[in-house]
Amino acid sequence: MFAAGDARDGLFGTSPAIAELRSYLAKVAMSDATVLVTGETGTGKERVAHAVHNMGPRAKGPFVSVNCAAIPEALLESELFGHRRGAFTGATSDFAGRFAEAHGGTLFLDEIGEMSAPGQAKLLRVLEDREIAPVGSSSRRKVDIRLVAATNSELEDMVNCRSFRADLYYRLNVVRIELPPLRDRPEDILPILDHFIGLQNRRRELNVGRPNPQLLARMCRYDWPGNVRELRNLVEAMFVDPPSGRSVGLSDLPPAFRRLFTEHPRAGKGERERLAEVLRETNWNKMAAAREMNWSRMTLYRKLAKYDLGQGEPD
Structure with a gap:
């Protein structure tokens, strides 16, 4: 079990939800099963993918991350499976592709719900055969990868409305990890703050301290729709004009965050x-x-x- 704030698994917190997640990740990492990580934006899905990789037998292999939403449909096959020189306009050299780069390690496909229907079909075939064929080549090669996919979409709804392939969904949904939102684990706010403030202090050679009790209480009542990413953004914004004291109060925060903690309509509710x-x-x-x-x-x-x-x- 890692201690709260231990960076080896990339997870920070003391809540029962995080303790349970750490315990489960240790078991998941030792298997080679495909993992589907779900959760709201900013909950740390890529951190979990890194933890699965780093805690398992593939830790010495490559970890390759692909944002499916950022790749144009016309380039998806080439990006994932590679291409040969001259296969299409602009292909001036051979490119191995992300699957080949991840051989022996882990391939992380983020925002899998944004993948186009043709891309889903091609991905399904590769997951079934564990073979890739670069664009412009007739030869196929085996790939040995551990696949972790992530989404903030409800894939079940997408399957029901036929915007996501059911067969691919069941191929991906072998091990399911659902990340809880930050608003459901307010006891983790302080350990996460300690981590991000510590990072900024070391980078800037400063000694900014924790939020005072009044500010921390407001933070724990806030809903955090952006989750951990929003909390990180707060700390980074705070260090643009770092507070001079060892304790941080509401007046030390940028105006946008001061308003959030004083005007949020559903503060304090589970x-x-x-x-x-x-x-x-x-x-x-x-x-x-x-x-x-x-x-x-x-x-x-x-x-x-x-x-x-x-x-x-x-x-």
């Missing part, structure tokens, strides 16, 4: 309370509530079952 409030505000219109919570329909129904709110809020 997920169940926020959901119940939104349901009342929308007169129990589930589709409207899902939009307000920024959830898919399927996520809403899972949360209703989890919090026993399917038939209305208990008296």
Whole structure:
């Protein structure tokens, strides 16, 4: 078990959710099963992918990360599987491709839900055969990779509406890791802050301290829609004009963050309370509530079952 703030697994926190995640990751890392990491934007999906790689037997091999949303459809096959010189206009030299680069290690496909339908079909074939053929070549080669995919989309909903292949979804959804949002584990805010403040202090040779109790209380009541990434952004913005004292207060924060911590409408509520409030505000219109919570329909129904709110809020 890693201690809170131990950078070896890239996870920082003391909450039961993070402790459970660390324990599970240690087991997942020792297998070679395909992993699907899900969670809201900013929850640390790539950190988890790195942890799976670094904690397992492939740690000495390459870790190759690909953002599927950033690759134009016309270049996806070449980017993933490589190409031969002259295969298309602009192919002035051979390119091995990301699968070949990850041979013996881990390939991380981020934002897998953004991949086009043709790309999904090609990816499925490679995952089934574990062979790639570069664009412009008739020869195929075996690849030995551990695949980790990530998404902040509800792939189940996408399968239902036929925008994501069901066969690829089941090929990816072997080991499922769902990352909890930061608002559900406020006890992790201080360890994460310690980590990011420590990084900035070392880079800038400063000695900025922790938030004072009043500011920390406000941070713990805030919803953090951007999750850990938003918390990191706060620290980076704070160090643009670093506070001079050892304790950081609300007045030391940039104006945008001061407003967030004083004006956020749902501060102090847990997920169940926020959901119940939104349901009342929308007169129990589930589709409207899902939009307000920024959830898919399927996520809403899972949360209703989890919090026993399917038939209305208990008296």
